[in-house]
Amino acid sequence: MSRETVIQDLKKYRQKHPNEAGVVDRLVEFVREQEDCFERSLLQGHVTGSVWLVDPSGLNVLLTHHRKLNKWFQLGGHVDGNSNVLEAARREAEEESGLQHLSVIEPGIFDIDIHLIPGRKLEPEHYHYDIRYAFQALGSTEYHVSAESLDLKWVPIDQIREYTTEESMLRMAEKWKATQTMNSQQTQAEILESIIRARKTDKITCEIEDRRPVPDERQKHGKATVLHSLEVAGWAPFHYPSNDKNIHEPWRAYVLWDDEVSQLLRELTNEHRFKQSKLQKLTAACSALVLVTWIPEQRAEIKEENRNKINEENLAAAAAMVQNFLLMLTAHGMSNYWSSGGDLGKSDVFELLGIPKQQRLIAAVFIEYNDMKNLQPHKTCAPGKHRDKRSTNWIQQTRIH
Numbered sequence: 001m002s003r004e005t006v007i008q009d010l011k012k013y014r015q016k017h018p019n020e021a022g023v024v025d026r027l028v029e030f031v032r033e034q035e036d037c038f039e040r041s042l043l044q045g046h047v048t049g050s051v052w053l054v055d056p057s058g059l060n061v062l063l064t065h066h067r068k069l070n071k072w073f074q075l076g077g078h079v080d081g082n083s084n085v086l087e088a089a090r091r092e093a094e095e096e097s098g099l100q101h102l103s104v105i106e107p108g109i110f111d112i113d114i115h116l117i118p119g120r121k122l123e124p125e126h127y128h129y130d131i132r133y134a135f136q137a138l139g140s141t142e143y144h145v146s147a148e149s150l151d152l153k154w155v156p157i158d159q160i161r162e163y164t165t166e167e168s169m170l171r172m173a174e175k176w177k178a179t180q181t182m183n184s185q186q187t188q189a190e191i192l193e194s195i196i197r198a199r200k201t202d203k204i205t206c207e208i209e210d211r212r213p214v215p216d217e218r219q220k221h222g223k224a225t226v227l228h229s230l231e232v233a234g235w236a237p238f239h240y241p242s243n244d245k246n247i248h249e250p251w252r253a254y255v256l257w258d259d260e261v262s263q264l265l266r267e268l269t270n271e272h273r274f275k276q277s278k279l280q281k282l283t284a285a286c287s288a289l290v291l292v293t294w295i296p297e298q299r300a301e302i303k304e305e306n307r308n309k310i311n312e313e314n315l316a317a318a319a320a321m322v323q324n325f326l327l328m329l330t331a332h333g334m335s336n337y338w339s340s341g342g343d344l345g346k347s348d349v350f351e352l353l354g355i356p357k358q359q360r361l362i363a364a365v366f367i368e369y370n371d372m373k374n375l376q377p378h379k380t381c382a383p384g385k386h387r388d389k390r391s392t393n394w395i396q397q398t399r400i401h
């Protein structure tokens with residue numbers, strides 16, 4: 001991002017909020033004229049980034065009781081040279097609250113405010129040109145209070161006046177309530193679209209010796225969410241039932257909770273069965289692992305041609321189930337990664353896990369429960385490979401030739 005991008009975003013905001021044109025114009029002029037506008041070293045003032053952070057219900061906003069100013073504010077702070085104000089604001093909010101899975105509700109600017117910061121010993125009186133974005137905490141709402149705050153609190157938006165009389169905060173509350181009224185008209189299609197677009201690969205890894213158990217209170221919520229997500233995922237379409245008369249679906253899911261993952265890691269490492277260190281590191285970092293298999297057609301009386309067709313369709317159905325599962329995990333704010341599974345698909349591992357040998361592994365889904373980042377900061381996270389290469393070029397509106 002650049003100063004020009006920020007100016008363009010401000011112009012879009014101006015169109016949406018013509019009654020705020022005066023303050024928008026001051027901000028645009030400041031960004032246009034001051035090359036160092038994102039640096040706190042610019043003593044006359046600087047751009048700052050804030051977050052109007054609501055909980056999953058949208059009814060409460062997270063406020064911080066500011067240590068230096070002794071007042072309740074939204075989260076946010078200096079952008080420290082980052083012209084991507086949205087990302088800088090998100091980083092500040094995460095640092096101040098310890099929350100993760102903060103999802104931007106709308107990438108456009110939510111509110112702006114220019115306010116005077118009183119002078120202190122080391123810095124003169126100056127302006128903050130504050131650009132605010134609306135975010136929602138999709139995962140856990142359990143925050144931690146950083147050194148910058150006296151306290152943090154989820155404040156019911158209807159009761160915000162009990163915490164502040166700041167005009168700009170009351171304005172944000174009103175703006176939020178207005179969007180909520182509009183959002184209640186958000187269609188199911190729009191909600192579904194946002195979840196599909198939000199799903200992404202998080203390859204979370206750590207060294208084996210750094211594996212830590214998932215705390216009990218997270219286990220309970222984590223297990224319930226994973227099981228529920230699987231149950232919902234099972235509404236994927238399928239054509240051919242499996243031969244097991246009790247289980248129609250042509251897929252199976254084998255769930256390994258935290259203890260079993262640790263055990264599997266020990267077994268496979270001791271036996272030198274894990275040749276791929278990436279797989280070891282993924283296993284070491286996950287909170288739960290779900291192996292999804294599909295069931296090939298075995299009956300000899302079925303002609304090969306038909307058998308191939310059935311197998312293709314069973315594989316396709318199992319893939320639909322896996323995608324449903326990833327979407328559910330995403331909607332619940334859990335990180336996930338669909339891997340082919342490498343050595344996990346081998347017959348000795350299947351035997352170890354009691355998976356019938358004729359089944360075929362289609363997905364090893366590595367899951368990290370919500371809010372583990374702060375508990376296990378030694379983990380690293382990498383994105384999937386194709387994230388930035390998506391296009392719509394694969395859609396062909398075919399004509400009859």
Ligand SMILES: Cc1cc2nc3c(=O)[nH]c(=O)nc-3n(C[C@H](O)[C@H](O)[C@H](O)COP(=O)(O)O)c2cc1C
Nearest residue numbers: 199200201337338339340341362383384385386387
């Ligand atoms: C059947 C299947 C198997 C996959 N196996 C692997 C794998 O073993 N290793 C890998 O790096 N990515 C694998 N991927 C790709 C990632 O899961 C991911 O989808 C991809 O990196 C794109 O990133 P995104 O999900 O964030 O868009 C697999 C995807 C599918 C559908």
